Amino acid sequence: MEEISDKYRAPALEKGLDIIELLASHGEGLTQGEVAKALDRSQSEIYRMISTLVRRGYIDRSISGDRYALSLKMFSLSQRHPPIGRVIEAALPRMRAVTRKAWQSCHMGMESNGDIVVVAAAESPGNWGLALRTGTVVGLWNTGTGRVLAAFRSSDEVDDLISQHRLAVGEPKLDRAEFDEHLARIRSVGHELMPSATLTGVTNIAFPIFGPSGNVTAALSCPHTERVDEFEVPSMEEVTDMIDNLADDLTSLYGGSNPFRKGS
Incomplete structure (x- = not known):
């Protein structure tokens, strides 16, 4: 079963879900750097994921532009x-x-x-x-x-x-x-x-x-x-x-x- 799980993994989807689950525990929002550090990912890959989630409406960017939090789309x-x-x-x-x-x-x-x-x-x-x-x-x-x-x-x-x-x-x-x-x-x-x-x-x-x-x-x-x-x-x-x-x-x-x- 482990081999089957590894074979059919979707890394990009998992990163997106990791971000959503992380932000769900931080109602005050997090910066891009804080998300990257918490998930042990590079800021560049986190940036791409966050940009997509913002564009799709799952994440809101603060007015100052430096913090991200879940929207009510979920x-x-x-x-x-x-x-x-x-x-x-x-x-x-x-x-x-x-x-x-x-x-x-x-x-x-x-x-x-x-x-x-x-x-x-x-x-x-x-x-x-x-x-x-x-x-x-x-x-x-x-x-x-x-x-x-x-x-x-x-x-x-x-x-x-x-x-x-x-x-x-x-x-x-x-x-x-x-x-x-x-x-x-x-x-x-x-x-x-x-x-x-x-x-x-x-x-x-x-x-x-x-x-x-x-x-x-x-x-x-x-x-x-x-x-x-x-x-x-x-x-x-x-x-x-x-x-x-x-x-x-x-x-x-x-x-x-x-x-x-x-x-x-």
């Missing part, structure tokens, strides 16, 4: 096939179960080339509610989803995210000092709870979802609306706990753990 492809497609399929019933208990909608957002994109959503029960459609692009600094996705990244990653970000519809120009204050507060408490910067009467509740390497993979958000009629629904504090618990469940579903939670 995620996009996996939507058509397991395992990530199965993860979202498994997440949606859990999200719907929470919306039925909370009488609120919720959605999952991820970052793609600086855009904050809703990748899954569950509507609240009843005759009316506030829900975002899958595929919606929302703001980075004026939404709970965007802030949470930024808060649990390194300073360099936040710089890179801001450099790539294109303002969403209605999103005001970013105030970096104010944004940094928000991120520090979110990191200290582990989530975002903010009045909506888009709609009156809505409170954004958002918690991080972490991947296997401890990197923030997605954000679970609930645009909480308060009822003023006689119908009794869970309080905002109770809904916050529900979203918190669901985010932990989805982190486990991704095979991850929350490195910012005490005792983890």
Whole structure:
């Protein structure tokens, strides 16, 4: 069997896969030299491979041009096939179960080339509610989803995210000092709870979802609306706990753990 394996090896393909697997463990990205050193390859052969992967959209180059990280193309492809497609399929019933208990909608957002994109959503029960459609692009600094996705990244990653970000519809120009204050507060408490910067009467509740390497993979958000009629629904504090618990469940579903939670 070993002779057969050696006979049918594809060295170029293996080098490309080695790069993808390496970058998958370094969410902050790596330089070409760091990739070459980690894989014990020459910079020239790594350059050719990285250039091809960038051209095909599997790797993103940072704005400064000196670092490389995986794009969301693998995620996009996996939507058509397991395992990530199965993860979202498994997440949606859990999200719907929470919306039925909370009488609120919720959605999952991820970052793609600086855009904050809703990748899954569950509507609240009843005759009316506030829900975002899958595929919606929302703001980075004026939404709970965007802030949470930024808060649990390194300073360099936040710089890179801001450099790539294109303002969403209605999103005001970013105030970096104010944004940094928000991120520090979110990191200290582990989530975002903010009045909506888009709609009156809505409170954004958002918690991080972490991947296997401890990197923030997605954000679970609930645009909480308060009822003023006689119908009794869970309080905002109770809904916050529900979203918190669901985010932990989805982190486990991704095979991850929350490195910012005490005792983890």
